[in-house]
Amino acid sequence: MKYQTQKIALAYFLTAMALFAVQVTLGLIMGWIYVDGNFLTEILPFNVARMLHTNSLIVWLLLGFFGAAYYLIPEESEREIHSPTLAYIQLAIFVIGTLGVVLTYFFNLFEGNFLLGREGREFLEQPKWVKAGIVVAALIFLFNISMTVLKGRKTAITNIMLLGLWGLALLFLFAFVNPSNLALDKQYWWYVVHLWVEGTWELVMAGILGFLMLKLTGVDREIVEKWMYVIAALALFSGILGTGHHYYWIGTPGYWQWIGSIFSSLEVIPFFAMMAFAFVMVWKGRRDHPNKAALLWSLGCAVLAFFGAGVWGFLHTLHGVNFYTHGTQITAAHGHLAFFGAYVALNLAIISYAMPQLRGRDPYNQVLNMASFWLMSGGMLFMTFTLTFAGTVQTHLQRVNGEYFMDVQDQLWIFYVMRFGSGVAVVLGALLFIYAIVAPRREVIKPGPVVEQAAE
Amino acid sequence: MAQVAREELPHDLMIWVLIVSEMLVFGAGLWAFLAVRITDPPGFAEAATHLHPVSAGIGTILLVTSGLFAAIGAQRNSARWLLLAALGGLAFLWLKSHEWSSLIAAQISTETHPFFTFYYLLTGFHAAHVVAGIVILAIVALRRRSAEISAGVAFWHLVDLVWVAVFPVIYLMGAA
Numbered sequence: 001m002k003y004q005t006q007k008i009a010l011a012y013f014l015t016a017m018a019l020f021a022v023q024v025t026l027g028l029i030m031g032w033i034y035v036d037g038n039f040l041t042e043i044l045p046f047n048v049a050r051m052l053h054t055n056s057l058i059v060w061l062l063l064g065f066f067g068a069a070y071y072l073i074p075e076e077s078e079r080e081i082h083s084p085t086l087a088y089i090q091l092a093i094f095v096i097g098t099l100g101v102v103l104t105y106f107f108n109l110f111e112g113n114f115l116l117g118r119e120g121r122e123f124l125e126q127p128k129w130v131k132a133g134i135v136v137a138a139l140i141f142l143f144n145i146s147m148t149v150l151k152g153r154k155t156a157i158t159n160i161m162l163l164g165l166w167g168l169a170l171l172f173l174f175a176f177v178n179p180s181n182l183a184l185d186k187q188y189w190w191y192v193v194h195l196w197v198e199g200t201w202e203l204v205m206a207g208i209l210g211f212l213m214l215k216l217t218g219v220d221r222e223i224v225e226k227w228m229y230v231i232a233a234l235a236l237f238s239g240i241l242g243t244g245h246h247y248y249w250i251g252t253p254g255y256w257q258w259i260g261s262i263f264s265s266l267e268v269i270p271f272f273a274m275m276a277f278a279f280v281m282v283w284k285g286r287r288d289h290p291n292k293a294a295l296l297w298s299l300g301c302a303v304l305a306f307f308g309a310g311v312w313g314f315l316h317t318l319h320g321v322n323f324y325t326h327g328t329q330i331t332a333a334h335g336h337l338a339f340f341g342a343y344v345a346l347n348l349a350i351i352s353y354a355m356p357q358l359r360g361r362d363p364y365n366q367v368l369n370m371a372s373f374w375l376m377s378g379g380m381l382f383m384t385f386t387l388t389f390a391g392t393v394q395t396h397l398q399r400v401n402g403e404y405f406m407d408v409q410d411q412l413w414i415f416y417v418m419r420f421g422s423g424v425a426v427v428l429g430a431l432l433f434i435y436a437i438v439a440p441r442r443e444v445i446k447p448g449p450v451v452e453q454a455a456e
Numbered sequence: 457m458a459q460v461a462r463e464e465l466p467h468d469l470m471i472w473v474l475i476v477s478e479m480l481v482f483g484a485g486l487w488a489f490l491a492v493r494i495t496d497p498p499g500f501a502e503a504a505t506h507l508h509p510v511s512a513g514i515g516t517i518l519l520v521t522s523g524l525f526a527a528i529g530a531q532r533n534s535a536r537w538l539l540l541a542a543l544g545g546l547a548f549l550w551l552k553s554h555e556w557s558s559l560i561a562a563q564i565s566t567e568t569h570p571f572f573t574f575y576y577l578l579t580g581f582h583a584a585h586v587v588a589g590i591v592i593l594a595i596v597a598l599r600r601r602s603a604e605i606s607a608g609v610a611f612w613h614l615v616d617l618v619w620v621a622v623f624p625v626i627y628l629m630g631a632a
């Protein structure tokens with residue numbers, strides 16, 4: 001750690017990890033509700049559990065991004081963060097907002113209230129005062145980061161990170177646009193939901209992955225930057241009009257079917273480029289960085305993002321296919337692997353890289369951390385497969401044969417049991433990860449003797 | 457080897473990323489048009505009779521000539537030729553707006569027939585690129601930096617090339 005203010009990241013990462021634990025635990029509870037529909041119906045209705053599961057995911061990923069920015073921007077800009085106090089105020093606003101959200105969802109005391117009431121839009125259910133808090137916190141963050149970058153060195157990594165983070169914050173303003181016409185409501189809703197994960201977040205991903213590759217592989221900055229600009233350009237070129245794949249069946253004009261199909265098919269390319277980037281850098285790199293866990297998560301992120309976001313996204317993005325599959329478990333399969341691969345693994349990669357330095361524990365092999373990678377990723381892949389099979393069966397029974405939704409759900413029971421099992425693996429992996437970065441003081445495994453043998 | 461090849465690439469790498477991406481998009485659009493056409497050849501042929509291949513042909517000549525002007529402008533680093541190329545683009549847009557307004561007057565919209573969904577999408581996207589190309593040509597003509605001029609002209613050639621693919625598929629296949 002070269003700069004004192006990088007320490008800010010520690011508070012962000014720890015808060016993010018606490019929410020990560022909450023998020024996966026709620027996922028496990030919901031996994032059981034799929035198996036036994038009456039589980040906890042009175043205490044924790046499914047819709048509330050789902051809101052908490054998705055909202056806590058988004059919040060902890062954002063906290064991870066903020067932490068990543070506070071960690072890597074000082075190193076890139078070669079100066080301390082403009083104001084550490086503001087950074088901690090920003091975190092406090094997020095924590096208070098999160099608590100407010102949890103209480104509002106659980107007890108729903110102010111139903112219908114303009115300022116305090118729960119808002120009914122999926123993923124944007126937060127009451128208005130929390131949304132306003134998010135905007136204030138985002139403004140504080142952007143001010144803090146931009147001031148640091150403006151006064152310091154400007155690199156491709158800081159440029160692309162800033163572009164992504166500014167875009168992310170500005171697009172969130174559409175969370176306040178809520179027309180009573182449901183088609184228009186959805187149209188603006190996707191400006192936040194889609195243009196985050198398939199636009200601005202990809203830029204943040206490219207920025208963080210670029211930083212990690214620079215540090216872990218030791219490849220020339222010039223080469224990393226060239227890749228990053230290409231990836232950012234491809235992401236925006238395909239992702240912005242790729243929004244069209246959400247406009248197939250919501251009442252928007254029919255031409256969106258072709259715009260969405262064509263542009264979102266191209267969305268596979270930036271994810272492929274990111275995977276190629278990560279592997280080419282590792283092959284070209286001459287640096288043997290001791291933090292193997294961070295490298296494992298970085299490569300895992302690039303690969304799983306390509307499959308989860310790229311391949312599983314393409315699977316149902318053409319409107320002729322999507323006509324049958326939309327809103328089935330196919331979507332759930334894609335959503336889980338895409339979020340895990342692209343953004344969860346990305347955050348865990350930067351956390352694995354930064355934590356040993358933030359806590360002064362270098363050198364550090366993090367074998368437990370690597371075990372958690374295989375446990376979590378294996379669990380998530382298995383979950384993706386079971387949900388994909390469930391979705392395929394569901395599509396046929398429900399959309400082709402026209403059977404009733406709940407009759408079909410009964411027939412999917414065996415898949416939900418298997419999904420619950422994979423969920424247990426993911427939760428254990430997540431808890432192991434958190435333990436691995438928080439608890440062990442020293443962990444260096446000596447490599448065994450290498451036997452030189454002639455290749456046969 | 458790969459390193460050598462990249463150094464030999466004329467113009468900036470990013471303009472090639474853009475050109476290839478654009479060709480993928482327009483290519484996919486044209487292939488989709490041809491695929492949907494198979495489902496209803498008589499409907500597509502009938503729809504195409506509402507277009508004016510001759511006027512579109514004049515537009516093609518305008519655009520290709522303007523591409524020649526742009527190439528001369530790049531070779532001679534001349535603002536006058538580049539602006540002349542941009543003027544060709546404006547003339548093309550003028551023709552295009554006439555074509556659209558006559559179709560709209562005949563109450564033909566994107567929902568009238570799949571042919572017109574593709575027609576409006578492809579010609580509309582292309583026209584948006586013509587507008588962007590005109591702006592780019594004007595900017596690089598005023599700044600007179602040779603690297604920027606060659607990148608801008610490369611984009612203008614792409615706009616030409618796309619039109620040369622759109623023209624026969626949309627306008628001539630129906631007439632044939």
